[in-house]
Amino acid sequence: MNVREATDADYPALADLQGTVWPDHGTTGDLLAHEDRELRDHPRGPHLWRVVVEEDGRVVGTASALQYPGMFHPDRYHVDLLVHPEAQGRGVGRALAGAMDAHLGERGARELLSGTQEDCPRGLAFLARQGFAEVMRFFDNVLELGEFDPSAWEDAARLPAPYRQATLAEVIAEVGEEPAWHAYFDAVVEIREDVPRTGEATPIVFEHFRKRGDDPRFLPQGVFFALTPGGEVAAMTELYTDAVDPAKLHTGLTGARRAHRRKGLALALKLAALGVARERGAASVWTGNATTNAPMLALNTRLGFRPRPAWIEMRRGTVEDA
Numbered sequence: 001m002n003v004r005e006a007t008d009a010d011y012p013a014l015a016d017l018q019g020t021v022w023p024d025h026g027t028t029g030d031l032l033a034h035e036d037r038e039l040r041d042h043p044r045g046p047h048l049w050r051v052v053v054e055e056d057g058r059v060v061g062t063a064s065a066l067q068y069p070g071m072f073h074p075d076r077y078h079v080d081l082l083v084h085p086e087a088q089g090r091g092v093g094r095a096l097a098g099a100m101d102a103h104l105g106e107r108g109a110r111e112l113l114s115g116t117q118e119d120c121p122r123g124l125a126f127l128a129r130q131g132f133a134e135v136m137r138f139f140d141n142v143l144e145l146g147e148f149d150p151s152a153w154e155d156a157a158r159l160p161a162p163y164r165q166a167t168l169a170e171v172i173a174e175v176g177e178e179p180a181w182h183a184y185f186d187a188v189v190e191i192r193e194d195v196p197r198t199g200e201a202t203p204i205v206f207e208h209f210r211k212r213g214d215d216p217r218f219l220p221q222g223v224f225f226a227l228t229p230g231g232e233v234a235a236m237t238e239l240y241t242d243a244v245d246p247a248k249l250h251t252g253l254t255g256a257r258r259a260h261r262r263k264g265l266a267l268a269l270k271l272a273a274l275g276v277a278r279e280r281g282a283a284s285v286w287t288g289n290a291t292t293n294a295p296m297l298a299l300n301t302r303l304g305f306r307p308r309p310a311w312i313e314m315r316r317g318t319v320e321d322a
Contacts, residue, residue, distance in 0.1 A: 015029045021083070024140065034215065051100070064080050071202060079100060112132070113199075118311075118312055131316045140287070142286050142307075166227055186233065217241045223237075248282065249277045
């Protein structure tokens with residue numbers, strides 16, 4: 001068993017490992033590299049560290065520690081540990097946890113966040129032995145498009161006056177790239193404040209937000225807005241592609257700004273996005289929901305989304321002690 005820090009050459013193996021452990025959340029080496037570059041380039045300067053375990057030259061496990069810019073604290077880290085099913089029970093997880101603890105101990109980490117699915121008792125027991133305890137649950141909510149009848153939603157799909165619907169691509173064509181992206185950003189800044197999370201939200205930065213257009217999964221024609229007569233984004237939803245499965249699409253941030261809520265805007269936009277998903281020949285649309293997000297859960301349940309096994313977010317320590 002060889003424990004070492006990861007290098008750029010490991011990205012394909014890391015992607016293969018993730019797809020094996022979490023087949024519903026497959027990725028590619030190129031996408032992992034892109035995400036790491038975006039994190040390292042963030043103006044907040046978040047930390048990112050990866051270690052791998054090799055057996056006979058093959059990567060059979062990996063662990064990472066990073067700081068999410070959107071929930072940043074200098075002493076808070078999100079940690080992840082993956083072991084190939086064929087290598088479990090041989091001490092790979094313990095070796096990774098030991099390397100992780102040593103690294104984060106040197107950095108003075110006070111809060112660690114990690115997790116696993118509720119149907120993975122081995123992973124839950126491992127995290128419990130490492131001192132982690134549950135703080136929140138999330139789950140994938142999945143709509144099978146073959147079972148969705150858009151004709152039942154014709155009235156809800158129409159935005160009420162005086163709002164009009166437009167995609168990011170259409171707004172860019174109307175007003176130009178930068179004004180369109182600033183309008184998009186302003187809406188995200190407000191709407192994300194009410195998204196459930198395990199720590200306080202930290203401000204996002206426009207220069208970094210703008211780079212999401214470089215993500216290979218990003219669809220300008222899949223970002224839908226409800227616009228006021230003055231061109232302000234009152235509500236929005238995002239649709240983006242999957243890293244490996246062309247038959248799967250994902251919903252990102254969906255919601256309305258506070259002054260425009262309870263008018264059916266988010267529902268109408270989500271229905272528009274589902275129409276695009278059908279046009280693209282997708283078989284399913286996936287979205288992530290916190291179990292505490294009652295309004296979005298109710299909306300998705302009405303549409304026919306059905307939950308998969310929950311992701312249990314767990315925490316060790318807290319930055320609130322000091």
